[in-house]
Every structure is written in C-alpha cells, then in structure tokens.
Amino acid sequence: MTGVVLGGVFAGLALGMLGAGGTIIGLPMFLYLGGPQGHTAFGTNALGVTLIAAILLIWRVARRQVNLRLGIAFAIPGLLGIAIGARLGLVYPATKLVFLLSLLILVVAGWIGYLGFRQPLHDGASPAAAPTSPLTRRRVFLILPTAIIVGVVSGFFAIGGGFLVVPGLAFAGGVDLRVSARSSLVPIVAFAALDAIEYVLAGDVQFAFSGVMIAAGIAGGAAGIALGNQLPLSVVQKIFAIFLTLVAAYMIGQHV
16 A cells, blocks of 8 residues: 555655656556556556546646647647557456566656756746647647657556656647646546546556545645745756666566
8 A cells, every 4th residue: 555655745845846757666666665566556556546547637738738629639649649558458468568667667767867858957847828829720730749659668557658758748739848847747647547548447546545546646646736836946956866766676676
C-alpha cells in the first residue's frame, strides 16, 4: 500500500508541475514499494493516472490555461496508436515490459535534464491563459504522425505518455514548452483512459488501489501546481531528471 500512496503523490506532483511523468513515476512505486504486480500494476496505475490527470485538467481549463483545440487535435489520432500499442503490451511478458520501461525512463530523464539546462532561469513567469494557435494544414500534417507514434509507445507501456506528448505538442503545434505541458493533460487523459479500459476488460485492474492512488494524487497534484507556478520550469525539470535517473537505475539494478 505504501507504493500506491507514494505513486499517487509523485504522479500528481509530476502532472501538476510538468504535465508529464505521472505513469512512469507511479508504476515503479507500485512494483518496488508495495502494490499490484505484473500486468495488474500497469492497468491499476493507468486508471489512477487517468482520473488524477482529468481532475487537474478540469482545474486548468477553468483557469483558461489549456489550449483545448490543440490538445484535442493531438489526442484523436493518438488514440489509434494507443489501441495498437495497448494490445501489444498486454501480450508482452510483464517482466520484460518493466525492464524496457526502465530504459525508457532513463532516456526520458536525459531528455528532461537536457531541456532543463536549455531553459533560461527566468522562465518562472507564465501567462495566465494559454494562447491559441491556428491549426493550419501544415500543423495537421505534423500532428497526425507525431500523435500516432506517441500513442503506440504510450499504449505499449500503459502510460499517459506525457513526456512524449509535451515535446510532440510543442513541435507539431508550434507552442512553447509551458503551454504544451499544460495542454498535454488533454491527450494524457485520453491515452491513459484507453489504456485503462483495455486493462479493465482484461481483468488487470484493482479498483481499490486505484482509488487510493487517486486520493493521494489529488494532494500531489495540488502541490505540483503550486510549485510549478512558483519555480522556474528549468529548476523543476532538473529535479525530476535527477529523480527519474535514480528510479531508472534502481529498476535496471533489479533486472541485472
């Protein structure tokens, strides 16, 4: 149970601060600190992150901090990739999934750390409302393949894929990283929900554990939003890069 509570807190914290990282942080907590195991860990985590992200999304939409048009445009084609990836993940051995996920977390840590050092230290101030950007034909052609690829990877690992959605939205949608991080909650909710549905249908979700994770995640999300509004984005990214590196190293160590 400790892993479920900590998984929820850190997943909410990551989603609130970065708009990403909820599932790849929550899952290792389940696996190594007490929680569901195997495919059930993936499914239970996906359901918990779905509802945590949905609550945070409602909060940000109410404050007009989300580019809904861009988020929905990315989510719709991404769901096709999720459907493909989730089916592949369900038939892939859970132990191998965990090891591949640990390698992916390590790559993500490097990417987030790289962005942290590229971001200027004065990036703490951010606009109250997210600017809208027109969905030109060029943007649509960029969004479609990007979203499908992100969806396949997210579905395979039963994750919301925020760490892929954020740069994907920034690149294909032509918005800055902070707007992308907030708007990423739209596809994260859609992706994680479809993942969760696939695992519910397969009987690989423990609803009681998901409920505990959601309650803890709301508290973590509130703290994440507060910290994210105060700290420069570059500082947040460096902290999470270090944290994810430690998590990945521990997971890899368990399989060596």
